[in-house]
Every structure is written in structure tokens, then in C-alpha cells.
Amino acid sequence: MYKKTLHQLIDLINKKEITGREIHKSVLDRIDLKDKDINAYTTVFREYEEYGKDGILKGIPIAIKDNMHIKGKRTTCSSKILENFVPEFNATVIEELEKESASFMGKTNMDEFAMGSSTETSYFGVTKNPWDTTKIPGGSSGGSAAAVACGEAIAALGSDTGGSIRQPAALCGVVGMKPTYGRVSRYGLVAFASSLDQIGPITKDVEDAAILMNIISKKDEKDSTSVNIKREDFTQYLNQNIKGMKIGVYDKVLKDCSEGVAKSMENSMDILKNLGCKLENVDLPSVQYCVSDYYIIAPAEASSNLSRYDGVKYGFRADGYDDLMDMYIKTRTEGFGDEVKRRIMLGTYVLSSGYYDAYYLKAQKLRSLLKKDFNSAFAKYDCIISPTTPTEAFGIGEKAGNPLQMYLSDIFTIPANLTSIPAISIPNGISNNGLPTGLQIMANAFREDNIFKCASAFEKEFNIIDKLPMN
Amino acid sequence: MEYEPVIGLEVHIQLSTKTKIFCSCSTDFGANPNTHTCPVCLGMPGVLPVLNKKVVEYAVKLGLALNCDINKFSRFARKNYFYPDLPKGYQISQYELPILENGFVEIETDDGYKKITLERIHMEEDAGKTIHKADGSYVDLNRTGVPLLEIVSNPVMHTPKEASEYLKAIRKTVRYLGICDGNMEEGSMRCDANISIRPKGQTKLGTKAELKNMNSFKHVEKALSYEIERQTAIIEDGDKIIQETRLWDEKNQITKSMRTKEDAFEYRYFPDPDLVPILIDDNYINQIKNDMPELPKAKYERFVREYSLKEDDARILTDEKHLADYFEEACKIHNNPTAIANWILTEMLGALNKENKTIEDSLIKPNQIAKLVKLIDNNTISGKIGKSVFAQMYKTGDEPEKIVKEKGLTQITDTGKLENIVDEVIKNNEKAVENYKSGKKNTIGFFVGQVMKATKGKANPKIVNELLIKKLEEI
Ligand SMILES: [Zn+2]
Numbered sequence A: 001m002y003k004k005t006l007h008q009l010i011d012l013i014n015k016k017e018i019t020g021r022e023i024h025k026s027v028l029d030r031i032d033l034k035d036k037d038i039n040a041y042t043t044v045f046r047e048y049e050e051y052g053k054d055g056i057l058k059g060i061p062i063a064i065k066d067n068m069h070i071k072g073k074r075t076t077c078s079s080k081i082l083e084n085f086v087p088e089f090n091a092t093v094i095e096e097l098e099k100e101s102a103s104f105m106g107k108t109n110m111d112e113f114a115m116g117s118s119t120e121t122s123y124f125g126v127t128k129n130p131w132d133t134t135k136i137p138g139g140s141s142g143g144s145a146a147a148v149a150c151g152e153a154i155a156a157l158g159s160d161t162g163g164s165i166r167q168p169a170a171l172c173g174v175v176g177m178k179p180t181y182g183r184v185s186r187y188g189l190v191a192f193a194s195s196l197d198q199i200g201p202i203t204k205d206v207e208d209a210a211i212l213m214n215i216i217s218k219k220d221e222k223d224s225t226s227v228n229i230k231r232e233d234f235t236q237y238l239n240q241n242i243k244g245m246k247i248g249v250y251d252k253v254l255k256d257c258s259e260g261v262a263k264s265m266e267n268s269m270d271i272l273k274n275l276g277c278k279l280e281n282v283d284l285p286s287v288q289y290c291v292s293d294y295y296i297i298a299p300a301e302a303s304s305n306l307s308r309y310d311g312v313k314y315g316f317r318a319d320g321y322d323d324l325m326d327m328y329i330k331t332r333t334e335g336f337g338d339e340v341k342r343r344i345m346l347g348t349y350v351l352s353s354g355y356y357d358a359y360y361l362k363a364q365k366l367r368s369l370l371k372k373d374f375n376s377a378f379a380k381y382d383c384i385i386s387p388t389t390p391t392e393a394f395g396i397g398e399k400a401g402n403p404l405q406m407y408l409s410d411i412f413t414i415p416a417n418l419t420s421i422p423a424i425s426i427p428n429g430i431s432n433n434g435l436p437t438g439l440q441i442m443a444n445a446f447r448e449d450n451i452f453k454c455a456s457a458f459e460k461e462f463n464i465i466d467k468l469p470m471n
Numbered sequence B: 001m002e003y004e005p006v007i008g009l010e011v012h013i014q015l016s017t018k019t020k021i022f023c024s025c026s027t028d029f030g031a032n033p034n035t036h037t038c039p040v041c042l043g044m045p046g047v048l049p050v051l052n053k054k055v056v057e058y059a060v061k062l063g064l065a066l067n068c069d070i071n072k073f074s075r076f077a078r079k080n081y082f083y084p085d086l087p088k089g090y091q092i093s094q095y096e097l098p099i100l101e102n103g104f105v106e107i108e109t110d111d112g113y114k115k116i117t118l119e120r121i122h123m124e125e126d127a128g129k130t131i132h133k134a135d136g137s138y139v140d141l142n143r144t145g146v147p148l149l150e151i152v153s154n155p156v157m158h159t160p161k162e163a164s165e166y167l168k169a170i171r172k173t174v175r176y177l178g179i180c181d182g183n184m185e186e187g188s189m190r191c192d193a194n195i196s197i198r199p200k201g202q203t204k205l206g207t208k209a210e211l212k213n214m215n216s217f218k219h220v221e222k223a224l225s226y227e228i229e230r231q232t233a234i235i236e237d238g239d240k241i242i243q244e245t246r247l248w249d250e251k252n253q254i255t256k257s258m259r260t261k262e263d264a265f266e267y268r269y270f271p272d273p274d275l276v277p278i279l280i281d282d283n284y285i286n287q288i289k290n291d292m293p294e295l296p297k298a299k300y301e302r303f304v305r306e307y308s309l310k311e312d313d314a315r316i317l318t319d320e321k322h323l324a325d326y327f328e329e330a331c332k333i334h335n336n337p338t339a340i341a342n343w344i345l346t347e348m349l350g351a352l353n354k355e356n357k358t359i360e361d362s363l364i365k366p367n368q369i370a371k372l373v374k375l376i377d378n379n380t381i382s383g384k385i386g387k388s389v390f391a392q393m394y395k396t397g398d399e400p401e402k403i404v405k406e407k408g409l410t411q412i413t414d415t416g417k418l419e420n421i422v423d424e425v426i427k428n429n430e431k432a433v434e435n436y437k438s439g440k441k442n443t444i445g446f447f448v449g450q451v452m453k454a455t456k457g458k459a460n461p462k463i464v465n466e467l468l469i470k471k472l473e474e475i
Helices: A006-014 A020-038 A092-099 A142-149 A166-172 A206-216 A259-274 A285-308 A324-335 A338-351 A357-380 A403-408 A414-418 A448-461 B053-065 B160-177 B217-236 B282-290 B296-307 B311-317 B321-333 B337-354 B366-377 B383-396 B400-406 B415-428 B430-437 B441-454 B461-474
Strands: A041-044 A061-065 A103-108 A156-160 A175-178 A198-203 A246-249 A278-281 A383-387 A423-430 A436-442 B003-014 B077-080 B090-093 B104-109 B112-125 B129-133 B136-140 B147-153 B189-199 B209-214 B244-249 B254-260
Touching: A006 A206, A020 A041, A020 A061, A020 A103, A020 A142, A041 A142, A061 A142, A092 A206, A103 A142, A142 A156, A142 A166, A142 A198, A156 A166, A156 A175, A166 A175, A166 A423, A166 A436, A175 A206, A175 A448, A198 A206, A206 A423, A206 A448, A246 A357, A259 A278, A259 A383, A259 A423, A259 A436, A259 A448, A285 A338, A285 A357, A285 A403, A285 A414, A285 B077, A338 A357, A357 A383, A357 A414, A383 A448, A414 A436, A423 A448, A436 A448, B003 B160, B003 B217, B053 B112, B053 B147, B053 B160, B053 B282, B090 B112, B104 B160, B112 B160, B160 B189, B160 B217, B160 B296, B189 B217, B209 B217, B209 B254, B217 B244, B217 B254, B296 B311, B296 B321, B296 B337, B311 B321, B311 B337, B321 B337, B321 B366, B337 B366, B337 B383, B366 B383, B366 B400, B383 B400, B415 B441, B415 B461, B430 B441, B430 B461, B441 B461
Parallel strands: A061 A103, A061 A156, A246 A278, A246 A383, B209 B244
Antiparallel strands: A041 A103, A156 A198, A175 A198, A175 A423, A383 A436, A423 A436, B003 B147, B003 B189, B077 B090, B104 B112, B112 B147, B129 B136, B189 B209, B244 B254
16 A cells, blocks of 8 residues: 555545555554664654545645654754754644645654755664665655655655755655745745745655645745745646647756766657657756855855754753853754754855855855846746756765765756756656666746646656565 | 044834734733743744734834835845844844935934934844843743834934934834834833044044943933043043943943953844845835824924914923824814913923823813813803812813812802992901002902902902902092
């Protein structure tokens, strides 16, 4: 049962062949069997909790990245500083899921405060890639992606600041979507970089992603940056003929990709051509600066967002301090991991007087340039495609000592966050080393319709759903 | 050498909105610690601010009243620093794009009106309170997120008196607008001052000190005066002023160094990504313009013009909007502004001030004071009786007619009745009659007094006077 997709299970429940409770049991058994190895969860909800049966999700349990609040359950952000933090309110996406009768499977592991591309920075230990447990699953939503890939979850929510949904989805062979910034409420998502963070689905196929997107896309009065745009049924864009669709191919970077990734990409282009799409190479000159740009803006916002973890009100507080300043220093020194501290320092530096203009302001200007690049590209193309990642999943520990190398693994995914546009990663191949690769499809802001059309048509021609490591 | 002080003020006014600036918690004062809080103002992980539109409306109101440029595009910024009563580790404020810029506050000086120009006015959230006790420090976050407007003047004031006049003018304006109660003692209006001195005639500014902890207009004046003396003495000794923040110590009547520039905070301002820019259009501004109350200066000028009041009287009456409204309402009932103004300014304010009360506390309603004046004007009672009627009204809030009726205070204007009493008085005071007849005309006062005594003050003095003269001349 745990192998099935969300839409298959909805059908089975509608036919009264199974219940949400039985699905929960099946997934729980799978977790008990696998999670000792995979470590996809920080908290597993062993008791089945029901929020009605009449909604679209019919009581099917969804896994939630451990940076979104479920009332009464701890939200750790995979950090020591929030190890025992229990929120008193639901994130808006959780409210929306409950309205559609979702249940919840548990909270999934992640890089600490979503800062990382491998889940290696988690206080609760690395999540392993179910395709090869010596490899990382990607990050930061590595727990959600790994869980979906190996049947430890039917579907999951992740959050994406620079690729944190799409990169692990690609490395685990599943579907991951980052919606347009403002499409989904951020209320109840613990902030990493507020102008970039967006919640989205991680699922086994494109239809499941559309179902979850239908539920979580909504203007929220509690989030000033959420956009009041008409809700649409994304499933209407599935299984359509995409003949004539204009697609820009961002191929500049292919030379830097692994052989397997490049091969998958070439196959993908052939598939789309065969579907009748018009492919053209697209030049996006500002993209070469986007990693540098991202590593100024995201840490700047993070350094401020993480100031609240000071040991005063909630969360971890160090023992044995002399005075207020000493309490702050000891609490934050002991409570945060190295990567989080590195980014707080970076962010603090670029916002300091004397450096603000040179770094932060310049980075904002570059962000505008990048938007211009994409705007002119989307005047010509319905979608822009690229590999999701430059390589397949890398080894655990392989890049942990080299932050810069690690940062470069998000090179393809970062532009969508900086420009606020939607993007999806869908599986587009399995390399010779037995690891999956991902195809990224981007569209203009609020044009998820184009993404779903393209991804669904592609998936019909090529998918690896039967090859997921479910056994 | 002669020195010239240069003073600029930063005034925070706490807005009297019902709810906080970024959440729906109450702004009421005096609740139990941490009861007016929610996840948003507690800075819980995952919360987001949502702007209370009333705050923008109040800011635009103040901007219109103080002749500011209203920025059509402004935004919030984060001011980052660590303190236990700042739950997010940053204060949401405005930095490079405040909602209001420029403008001025008019104050009256001995040389007439003077414009104190403003640099900017911006919106921000208040922090909480840290309370230090013997057994530790406690944090109360009820005040966290209460909306503030910070009014920053240019360094254009030169005396402590100007500074306190400026503060009074702001207080009067915000109270007129109904956006803040302007209470410095309770902290709903707060003031920090930047002060430096320079040789008279020099244009370059001297090194400034920032003064804090002044909780009344008096404190501001005293702290500034102290600081002028302190800085002058340092310079005359050939030493240099250091840039620092100093606290006013009311007990010892001095300012004390709190921190020097080297310890100054690095606030790392940047635009708050959780809030969208504030967009204001002309339509919105015009709507608020149409709702604007008459401002103190305009009202003062109108009172002088329309009611022919003396300037000083008009000034006092327009000092507080409530008082001005009270006066105007009374004038609507009985059209004798001069008399009504007199009753309010002498009797009413005299009585209220004695008890430290304001016009809002008065039991006498505007229509009642009008009726009292009317009773005097139509000769139902004398002015003297009026005062005793007022005293009773002040105590009980009773209608003046009722008091007059119940106590039988109606003036005796019946000539026949008064003639009898006058005859009686003349008959019983032969000696005085003789004096009068021998030319001591001022004896008439004695006779009037006797008649008043006989009538318990109720006789109409004018009629009594006429009768007495007539009768005495006839003898
Ligand atoms: Zn609140």
C-alpha cells in the first residue's frame, strides 16, 4: 500500500477498498523497517489522527518537513536550539491540509534551519539516500524526499529557499515543486530567508503534486507576502497535448555537469522534441552570479530571522552563564551547528555599516537584473528547462568540509528563488551509477499551468516510478 | 566667548489604536504582564507581521497636521539588536524610506511664531519592558508591538524653552488628532534630545550628546539646561566634548554618561522581507484630509475672530480640544461667548485645577453652564447668586433652574415689593439718611447692602439702586 501514489490511494478509499487508518499503519510498518537506516524522520506520529473524511485527502497521512508547525507536535528545524519546541498553532498549510482531511505521518529531517544541500547539518544526524545509503539524499528537505522515495511517506511537504525541494527530489528520484513566491502562505513555516522561502509538495508523480498544490495554494491574511490570485485546479493541466510549446533550454552549464546528468538532459530534450515542443537555447547572462547573490541575500535575512533564538523565551538555553551577554553567547554557541553559525556570520557581515552597499544592496540590484533576464526569456518561452542539479547524489561527507562546493550544488535551482518564479523537478533518468537525475522546468511567475502541462506530458513518456527503492 | 546651544529632538508617540501594529492584541495599558500577547508579538518561530492599517491612517493624519511630505512609497526595515524585551531580536521600524519627511511644527516664542523643521516621521513597533527585581530580571511583553510614530526634528532649536514649547505643540496636535494621549509621565509620549554647543556665529555643529530618560516637559528643560552648562564648562576649560548617550538623573538633577560612541549599536538595518511596501495614493490622502479635525492654531484664530475673545482667553480655551468643544457647545445654547468664556476660565477651571481634574471630569455639562449664564443675563438671578448656584452645580451636576427654584433664589424684580423694603430700610436708618442728605452720596452703598441683607441677596441691585435714589431725593 505504501508504494502507491496519493491519487491511487484516494481512488481506493473512494471505492471503500481501504481506509486512511490502514494506509497510516502500512506506512508506519515501512518506517519501522527502514528508518533505522534512512533516518528520514525527526518525529514519527505513531497514533493515527483523523481530521474528517470528507475532504479530498480522505484521511491519508502526509509527511511534513520539520520546519512547519503542527499544533502540539514539536518543530525542531533539526536544530538543538529548538529540540523541544512545541508550537501552539498550526501553519496555514497544515490548516489547509486538515480542511481537506489530511492526516499526518510525522516530521521529516532536514538540514538545520534548512541551511544545507545534504541534510548533513541536521542535529539529528544525516538522512541517507534510499537509492544508495552511502549517498546524501540532497537537502534541505532531504527527509521528505527520501521518505517519499522509499515508501516511508505517501507524499510530503518541503520548503525551498534555494532548491531545498527540487534538489533532494532530483537526487531521490521523485517530484518536487517550488511554487511562485506568494502562491503559498509562509505562516507557520520557520523562516530561513523570508524573501526566498516557499512551501511546496514532494510526491511520487506530477498528479500528486497538482493535488497538493490545489490544497495549499491560497491567499492568507496572515502572510502579507501571499498573493491574492484566483485559485485554480492544477489537475486540469495534466495529460494535455503540448505540441507547439516553446521551451528555452539553459544549456550553458551542461559542460559542468556529470556525464549522467548531461546524458539524462539530452534524452529529455529528445523526449520534448518528440512531443512536438520547440526547443531553443536560451542565454541568461546574470545566472552566472546567482550563487554569489544568493549567499549574500539568504544569510543576510537568516542572520536577522534567527536572532529570536536567544534563550530568553523558548527553546534551548545554555547552563552556567554569568550574565545576559554570556547567556546569549553560550546559548547560541551551543545551540546552533557550524553551518548555521557560518551563515549568521556571513549575513551579519554583509548587513554591517560600510559593507551594506557593497554587498547587500548590490545583491538586490543583481536580483533585479536576474528578473529582467528571465522576464525577457519568458516573453519568448512557455518554459525554461535545465538539469535540477549538476551531479547525482554525492557521498556522505564528500562535500561537508567544503562549503563552497556544497553551495554550488544549488546552482540551477537558486535562480527560481531569486526571481520568485515556480519550478519543478521531475525524474529524467537513472545514471550508470544507479542514481536518479532530475529535470527542472521553470515558468514565469504564476504560470504553474505551463509547468504542469510540460511535466505531466513528459512524465507520460518517461518516468521511473516503478524503479523507486520500495523494497 | 558666547556659545549657542543646538538642540534636536526625537519624540516617540504611542498611537491610541485599539490593537497592536502587527497583530490583533490589545494595546490597553495596565494589564497583567504578558496577557496582551500572541505568537506574533511574542516573536515565536514561524509567525509573520500583518500591518494594522489604522497606523498608516494616523501617520498620514499627523503628516497633514505637521505639513510633511507624504511618501507614496515607503517600507518597513528591521533594526537588529539583542535585548530580552525585544522578542524577535529586531524591531520593525522604517529606515531609508519613512512614511513622512520634512514638515514643521510651529511654536510661539517671545519674538512671535517660529517654525521648527522636521527631518522625518516614521512608523515602528514598541519594545517590551524589562523589570529588574532583587531575585532576577523579568520581561513583560504587553507593550511589544504597540504602534509608535517617531518624530525627528532638525537641530534647529536653541533654548530649553524652545524645546519644551515644541514638545507642548506636538502634544497639543496629537491630542487634537486623537492619535495619542500625549502623556509623558506614563510614557505614551517620550523624548530623546540631541544637544551640542558651538561658538555663536559658527555654522558647523559641535559634538553632540544624546539625552534620554526625561519623563516630563520639566525634565527636558532641566536636563537641557544642565547639559548646556556642562558642555560650556568643558569647552571653556579647553577640553573636548565626547559623543555619548547620557541619562537624566532626576534625583540628583544631573545627566550621567550611559555609553560612548564606541559602544554604539550596529543595527544592521535592511528592508523587512515579511512586509510589502506601503503604497499611498492621493485618493487616500484626500479622504483623510476631509476627516481632519480643526487644528489648534486655526481654532485659536477662529475663536478670536468669531467669538471676539481676548487672545489669552482663546489660547487657553483652545489648549485642549475638549475644552474648546465644551465652550462651543455652550455658546450654541446661549449666545454670550464672552460671559461663557469667563465662567469657564475662572470658575470652572479654577475649581477643576484645585482638584487636578480636567473638563472631561466636570459634572456640569456645556448646556448647563450656558443656562446658568442665561439666568444671569435675563435677570433671573444676580451674578453673585450665580456663583453659589455654580458651586452647587459643580458638586451635584444639578440643573441651574432646579437649584434656583428649590432654594428660592429668583431675583426680586417686583418694584412694589422692593419699594416696601426700601421704605422700611430708610425708616430704620435716620442717621444714614441725614448723612446722605448732607451730601455723602456714597452712603447709597450702605442702603443697598441693607436691602440685600433683608432680601437675602435676591433683590435686583439695579432696581434697588434706582428706587433708593428716587426715595432719598424725595425726602
Ligand atoms: Zn500579539
